[in-house]
Amino acid sequence: MLSFVREALIDAGLAAPQSRLTYNVVLSTGDALSMEVNDPEHGWYHVKASRYRDLSEQFARYCLARARFQTRTPEPLAHVRLGGWSILMAHATDHRSVGAGDLAGAPESSRLGGDLIDFFAVARAHAPADSKEPSHEAFMSEVRTYLSAYPGISPKVLASLATLDRSLLADIPHIPQHGDFVLNNLGRAHGRLLVFDWEDYDATRLAGFDIFMMSLSVAGMNESSARMIQQTEDPSGHPWSFAQDACVTSGLAYSTFRAAVPIYLLTFRYLKQNYGLEIGRRIDQILSRILP
Amino acid sequence: MKPYHTGTARLRAIYQLPTPPGNAAVLELHLSDAGRVLDDQWPAESLVSCRLTPELARPWRASDLKNRRHDCEASYHESLPFAPGSFDVVLLHHTLDELASVFRQKRPRQVVDQWLRQVASILRPGGLVVGCGLNRTSPGSWLRRAGAGSTTAAAEVRALSVLSCETALLQAGFCNPEVFNLLPDSTTPRAIASVEAGASKRSFRHALDATRESLHLPGYLARKALVELSLNRFLEDTLFFWGYKPC
Numbered sequence: 001m002l003s004f005v006r007e008a009l010i011d012a013g014l015a016a017p018q019s020r021l022t023y024n025v026v027l028s029t030g031d032a033l034s035m036e037v038n039d040p041e042h043g044w045y046h047v048k049a050s051r052y053r054d055l056s057e058q059f060a061r062y063c064l065a066r067a068r069f070q071t072r073t074p075e076p077l078a079h080v081r082l083g084g085w086s087i088l089m090a091h092a093t094d095h096r097s098v099g100a101g102d103l104a105g106a107p108e109s110s111r112l113g114g115d116l117i118d119f120f121a122v123a124r125a126h127a128p129a130d131s132k133e134p135s136h137e138a139f140m141s142e143v144r145t146y147l148s149a150y151p152g153i154s155p156k157v158l159a160s161l162a163t164l165d166r167s168l169l170a171d172i173p174h175i176p177q178h179g180d181f182v183l184n185n186l187g188r189a190h191g192r193l194l195v196f197d198w199e200d201y202d203a204t205r206l207a208g209f210d211i212f213m214m215s216l217s218v219a220g221m222n223e224s225s226a227r228m229i230q231q232t233e234d235p236s237g238h239p240w241s242f243a244q245d246a247c248v249t250s251g252l253a254y255s256t257f258r259a260a261v262p263i264y265l266l267t268f269r270y271l272k273q274n275y276g277l278e279i280g281r282r283i284d285q286i287l288s289r290i291l292p
Numbered sequence: 293m294k295p296y297h298t299g300t301a302r303l304r305a306i307y308q309l310p311t312p313p314g315n316a317a318v319l320e321l322h323l324s325d326a327g328r329v330l331d332d333q334w335p336a337e338s339l340v341s342c343r344l345t346p347e348l349a350r351p352w353r354a355s356d357l358k359n360r361r362h363d364c365e366a367s368y369h370e371s372l373p374f375a376p377g378s379f380d381v382v383l384l385h386h387t388l389d390e391l392a393s394v395f396r397q398k399r400p401r402q403v404v405d406q407w408l409r410q411v412a413s414i415l416r417p418g419g420l421v422v423g424c425g426l427n428r429t430s431p432g433s434w435l436r437r438a439g440a441g442s443t444t445a446a447a448e449v450r451a452l453s454v455l456s457c458e459t460a461l462l463q464a465g466f467c468n469p470e471v472f473n474l475l476p477d478s479t480t481p482r483a484i485a486s487v488e489a490g491a492s493k494r495s496f497r498h499a500l501d502a503t504r505e506s507l508h509l510p511g512y513l514a515r516k517a518l519v520e521l522s523l524n525r526f527l528e529d530t531l532f533f534w535g536y537k538p539c
């Protein structure tokens with residue numbers, strides 16, 4: 001398999017044919033291999049390869065994200081198919097990971113916090129000005145269709161999908177969301193925020209979804225955190241203190257954001273259909289306790 | 293179930309990383325009852341799972357190669373019963389450790405050299421040897437040695453080290469050898485990280501960085517020092533390696 005990665009890098013002009021490449025490979029429990037590949041002359045590349053999934057759509061999303069968010073995201077370089085493998089290549093950026101503590105406190109008090117709010121501002125700037133298509137209702141209908149056919153979903157969750165508050169959906173702006181905006185997908189380089197893993201970019205335009213995911217990620221991916229985010233009127237002093245400013249930046253009332261927590265969780269459950277059973281079960285558990 | 297959900301599936305995927313594309317004859321050498329890597333799904337034309345034993349119950353017959361899959365036994369006191377250039381890939385999943393444990397009267401390095409040379413002889417030009425083994429310099433190794441020294445139980449023998457693995461492959465005639473830390477272990481692997489100093493540092497730096505909030509400052513600083521000195525590669529428990537027989 002690595003011979004295809006080598007060939008892909010050489011074909012794309014990213015490595016010389018005589019280069020001795022070095023590999024660090026990670027296997028997630030999903031369906032793709034992720035690796036960092038070093039060419040002594042050109043530096044490190046991030047390469048994702050799958051035999052089970054076509055990554056070309058993912059590459060297109062990465063390119064769109066790069067065009068919109070510029071240096072906030074690593075540069076995607078090429079996508080090729082070789083020997084039954086779909087191979088996506090991007091520049092690997094030297095970075096440090098971001099922890100919950102890095103985002104604590106008022107966003108304006110730190111460079112990283114400021115960058116986070118700026119991220120939401122750029123996202124809003126790329127909201128479709130005159131189109132609300134696909135509508136939130138159409139999106140939630142997709143969610144309903146998927147979850148109705150999924151074995152083991154609790155009747156409570158299905159019932160909540162059938163009785164969604166249309167006026168609440170109407171109050172949520174249409175802004176393309178990152179789709180997996182969690183701490184693991186943030187980094188910092190030279191003190192500036194980096195955002196990785198854009199494979200779900202624009203899969204939903206429910207403004208606030210990314211804010212909710214990051215809030216849950218810093219507070220803890222569990223039922224009590226989701227409930228706290230839903231019930232706390234003023235998040236100052238909480239790990240998700242950035243959420244209020246982020247909502248203002250996104251043109252979303254904070255009360256609407258809090259009310260939409262079950263909708264965000266249902267969206268999370270839908271978008272994570274490619275993840276393992278365990279994460280699905282965990283979200284189902286949170287959902288069944290959060291729903292009225 | 294996702295393709296890499298189980299540890300076994302991930303292990304096979306890691307073993308297939310360096311495997312050249314195309315039809316191939318693959319051999320797994322093992323001392324246990326059954327091989328742990330090769331299965332019927334392995335993408336190759338013929339699969340041979342050969343148990344190395346002191347006595348033979350199912351000796352190798354070359355005529356059996358007409359079947360896609362063949363299980364056999366060979367004596368580890370004799371040369372491998374395969375004709376030169378019989379295989380494209382040979383898998384050694386902890387096999388060198390197990391052989392070093394059998395031949396305790398010899399130095400582990402001697403055993404490794406002898407068996408890698410035998411493997412080279414049965415590989416076709418351009419063929420691949422790929423395997424894993426326990427790392428002699430890991431703290432787990434020292435602890436187990438100390439534990440075994442206080443009892444009559446036989447200690448496991450660790451045949452490989454970060455420094456000796458590449459040299460052994462080169463001396464056996466293999467080219468382009470690569471050595472990795474297999475993380476976290478060979479039962480449920482999740483990653484391989486090159487033992488080349490810069491690449492290793494990069495890999496462990498990411499891993500430490502991701503857990504820094506859960507560590508106390510002294511613990512974090514101690515780990516940071518190990519990472520920046522590229523020492524983690526010597527401390528991890530399992531090594532993964534491969535090398536190619538020159539064309």
